Amino acid sequence: MTNMKEIKEVPDIDRNLWLPGNATCAGCGLDLSLRWALKALGPRTVLVTPASCLNVVIGVWPKAAPDFPFINMVFAGGAAAATGIYHGLKARGIEDVNVMTYAGDGGTTDIGIQGLSGAAERGTNIIYVCYDNEAYMNTGIQRSSSTPLGAITTTTYFGKQEHKKNLPAIMAAHNIPYVATASVADPLDLYDKFKKAKDIKGLKYIHIYAPCPPGWKIDSERSIEVAKKAITSGMWILYEVENGVFRLTGKSKRYIDPKKRKPIKDYLTIQGRFRKLTDDDFKELEKYRDSLWRQVNKELSFQELEEK
Amino acid sequence: MSEFEGKRLVKGNFAASYAARAANVQVVTAFPITPQTLVVEKISELVDSGKMNCEFVRMESEHSVMAGLIGASYAGARTFSATSGQGLLYMAEPVHWAAGTRLPIVMTIASRGIAPPWNIWADFSDIVTQRDSGWLMALLSGHQEIYDSVLMAYKISENPDVMLPYMLAYGGFILSHTSKPIHMPKQSLIDEFLPKIPKLGWDHVFLDPDRPIMHGNLIMPNTTPGYQEFRMKIQLAQLKAKPIIREVAKEFKETFGRDYGNGMVQEYKCKDAEFIMINCGILAKQMENVVDFMRSLGHKVGMLRLRTYRPFPTEDIIDAVKHAKIIGVVDRATAFGSPTGGPISSETMAALHNDPQTKDLRVIPFINGIGGRDVVTQQQKRQFEILMECYDKGELVKNEELMSTTYWTGAMGVK
Ligand SMILES: Cc1ncc(C[n+]2csc(CCOP(=O)(O)OP(=O)(O)O)c2C)c(N)n1
Ligand code: SF4
Ligand SMILES: [Mg+2]
Numbered sequence: 001m002t003n004m005k006e007i008k009e010v011p012d013i014d015r016n017l018w019l020p021g022n023a024t025c026a027g028c029g030l031d032l033s034l035r036w037a038l039k040a041l042g043p044r045t046v047l048v049t050p051a052s053c054l055n056v057v058i059g060v061w062p063k064a065a066p067d068f069p070f071i072n073m074v075f076a077g078g079a080a081a082a083t084g085i086y087h088g089l090k091a092r093g094i095e096d097v098n099v100m101t102y103a104g105d106g107g108t109t110d111i112g113i114q115g116l117s118g119a120a121e122r123g124t125n126i127i128y129v130c131y132d133n134e135a136y137m138n139t140g141i142q143r144s145s146s147t148p149l150g151a152i153t154t155t156t157y158f159g160k161q162e163h164k165k166n167l168p169a170i171m172a173a174h175n176i177p178y179v180a181t182a183s184v185a186d187p188l189d190l191y192d193k194f195k196k197a198k199d200i201k202g203l204k205y206i207h208i209y210a211p212c213p214p215g216w217k218i219d220s221e222r223s224i225e226v227a228k229k230a231i232t233s234g235m236w237i238l239y240e241v242e243n244g245v246f247r248l249t250g251k252s253k254r255y256i257d258p259k260k261r262k263p264i265k266d267y268l269t270i271q272g273r274f275r276k277l278t279d280d281d282f283k284e285l286e287k288y289r290d291s292l293w294r295q296v297n298k299e300l301s302f303q304e305l306e307e308k
Numbered sequence: 309m310s311e312f313e314g315k316r317l318v319k320g321n322f323a324a325s326y327a328a329r330a331a332n333v334q335v336v337t338a339f340p341i342t343p344q345t346l347v348v349e350k351i352s353e354l355v356d357s358g359k360m361n362c363e364f365v366r367m368e369s370e371h372s373v374m375a376g377l378i379g380a381s382y383a384g385a386r387t388f389s390a391t392s393g394q395g396l397l398y399m400a401e402p403v404h405w406a407a408g409t410r411l412p413i414v415m416t417i418a419s420r421g422i423a424p425p426w427n428i429w430a431d432f433s434d435i436v437t438q439r440d441s442g443w444l445m446a447l448l449s450g451h452q453e454i455y456d457s458v459l460m461a462y463k464i465s466e467n468p469d470v471m472l473p474y475m476l477a478y479g480g481f482i483l484s485h486t487s488k489p490i491h492m493p494k495q496s497l498i499d500e501f502l503p504k505i506p507k508l509g510w511d512h513v514f515l516d517p518d519r520p521i522m523h524g525n526l527i528m529p530n531t532t533p534g535y536q537e538f539r540m541k542i543q544l545a546q547l548k549a550k551p552i553i554r555e556v557a558k559e560f561k562e563t564f565g566r567d568y569g570n571g572m573v574q575e576y577k578c579k580d581a582e583f584i585m586i587n588c589g590i591l592a593k594q595m596e597n598v599v600d601f602m603r604s605l606g607h608k609v610g611m612l613r614l615r616t617y618r619p620f621p622t623e624d625i626i627d628a629v630k631h632a633k634i635i636g637v638v639d640r641a642t643a644f645g646s647p648t649g650g651p652i653s654s655e656t657m658a659a660l661h662n663d664p665q666t667k668d669l670r671v672i673p674f675i676n677g678i679g680g681r682d683v684v685t686q687q688q689k690r691q692f693e694i695l696m697e698c699y700d701k702g703e704l705v706k707n708e709e710l711m712s713t714t715y716w717t718g719a720m721g722v723k
Binding site: 043044045046048055056058059060066067068069070071073074076079080081082083084086087088089090091092097114115117118122 | 514
């Protein structure tokens with residue numbers, strides 16, 4: 001872990017491999033996340049992205065926002081293509097390149113989960129990132145299994161009936177060397193996690209909370225505010241699981257104390273996608289948040305016991 | 309002598325594995341499906357026992373098999389896999405991506421019938437589903453040809469004028485699981501025959517942080533050159549592949565002494581034949597005996613084996629059959645709703661129609677051996693007899709096997 005307290009301490013802060021002027025919407029979480037990820041990984045990085053917003057915002061041919069090798073891929077093929085790239089480069093004696101998949105929540109939690117699970121089980125030496133904007137944005141805001149309960153999408157007119165799938169937990173259950181959650185509201189924490197992932201062998205999974213103003217019906221300038229409130233309300237928890245050891249990180253650490261957590265209403269009511277929430281929905285979402293923290297507590301107390 | 313050189317008794321599937329080894333493939337991804345399994349089992353054994361030097365990745369599905377090969381090929385590696393039937397259907401989407409990216413991947417297909425009902429026996433309907441994907445395709449007829457075709461495929465695919473992936477199909481079980489002696493050439497000769505793998509990756513796509521490129525992003529319909537031109541280039545590469553396939557077959561014969569016709573088609577007694585049957589795969593090989601027998605009865609018959617399916621050997625067929633009185637085309641595959649119900653017969657008709665030398669040549673379509681159903685020489689003899697009768701009468705001969713304009717040899721009539 002670096003001990004940087006401020007963004008301006010980040011080395012090469014002004015150098016961008018993911019170039020400004022790309023076609024992301026104003027306030028796009030994906031855009032910020034990728035910029036920070038590349039700052040940490042540096043230029044010896046090869047990226048594959050399955051069908052998603054990222055496929056489009058890189059620029060319509062022949063324009064190109066990535067200043068590093070970047071290939072598009074079929075929707076379900078993100079993890080497998082990265083696997084092939086890793087082995088192809090290895091066969092040619094090239095092992096100093098970070099091979100990374102950068103996929104949306106649809107490409108990860110739905111159509112791509114089989115390929116991701118396979119790559120994880122095989123221990124393939126890649127970084128797999130899910131930038132989670134909680135719906136299929138590229139095709140016009142349809143629900144994914146990562147869409148939270150109550151969120152309106154173009155296929156959940158009255159709000160989604162089911163809870164969000166907990167993919168980081170599923171990935172942790174694969175016993176891979178590194179699983180982390182991150183958020184664009186805590187860029188230093190995100191940066192640190194990529195720095196760490198870069199040096200670990202095996203499959204590293206990083207799941208990034210990435211607001212999408214048009215999809216979430218929020219003003220562009222409020223996307224970081226929303227991401228911050230996700231953390232302060234305890235709805236999004238920053239943690240990492242390194243070789244099986246669970247650790248709260250960054251801005252989430254203090255919210256282990258339930259009294260410090262802000263009401264989830266503060267987080268939900270500023271987003272248009274939650275405008276149809278009923279009182280029951282609020283209660284249900286609160287229960288959901290508490291269950292996430294119960295899991296955290298379980299992990300931590302179990303580890304404490306083990307240490308004794 | 310090494311176990312990989314000289315004469316050996318091998319199953320058809322092992323011929324594919326040994327050839328992949330001989331071709332020095334660098335990455336193999338695999339997922340099992342009957343009747344392909346032995347191909348990748350053998351490679352797994354060879355890699356684990358240190359007899360084959362390549363990255364072998366046990367994927368969790370065929371979709372990932374092809375996406376993985378695409379990744380490895382983008383990265384500049386020589387790649388190989390094998391599949392069958394349902395597996396090929398499951399990987400359809402990346403199959404098209406591989407051709408669109410112009411990656412010289414080689415994949416053998418132990419062809420099988422498409423379900424339902426479940427079927428695992430010889431039937432080329434599986435590769436027919438991918439025939440317009442941009443892949444080069446060959447239909448093979450023997451164990452030796454499987455081995456040899458893998459070597460030829462890399463040479464053709466990696467030719468800078470082609471740069472298209474290659475599918476090599478042979479009948480499941482009938483070839484995949486039977487054993488025959490094959491001859492494996494000296495490695496040094498093979499190394500000399502094959503192209504060198506470029507040190508810095510392929511010329512047109514590479515993943516090199518020192519030369520960053522982006523590939524595959526969205527392109528607007530009216531950008532020129534653009535999508536339409538990229539697609540035209542795939543068809544152009546298919547056309548350019550024809551002389552290269554012929555050239556490689558010739559060079560192969562000169563180097564290793566084995567004859568695959570002109571690479572596109574292989575004639576059997578066609579030169580003076582009045583009645584010619586176009587056939588493919590193992591049933592074409594079997595039909596050679598029938599041709600000999602018919603000739604012993606005084607009938608001037610011949611057989612043309614369609615070896616290359618993509619690019620379609622239009623000129624080669626016209627050249628070989630233009631003097632015939634009538635021709636038959638035998639499919640071991642279905643193309644439902646097409647003019648004849650058989651893929652090769654439908655395409656042959658289209659191909660002949662546009663050439664003044666063959667535009668009036670009558671084509672009689674046959675379909676047989678579907679889902680591995682037996683086709684015996686008696687039935688192939690009957691196919692020739694029907695062909696001759698149709699010519700004599702000037703109309704289709706009615707029988708139980710005739711449905712619309714196509715004879716479904718060995719089938720019960722259906723209502
Ligand atoms: C096989 C396949 N099915 C459907 C699509 C259409 N499609 C393209 S992107 C996309 C949604 C992507 O959602 P996600 O992965 O969450 O990324 P986002 O667009 O939200 O960034 C869909 C459904 C496709 N390209 N391929
Ligand atoms: S739609 Fe959402 S995820 Fe896609 S570019 Fe715009 S803000 Fe980003
Ligand atoms: Mg999404």
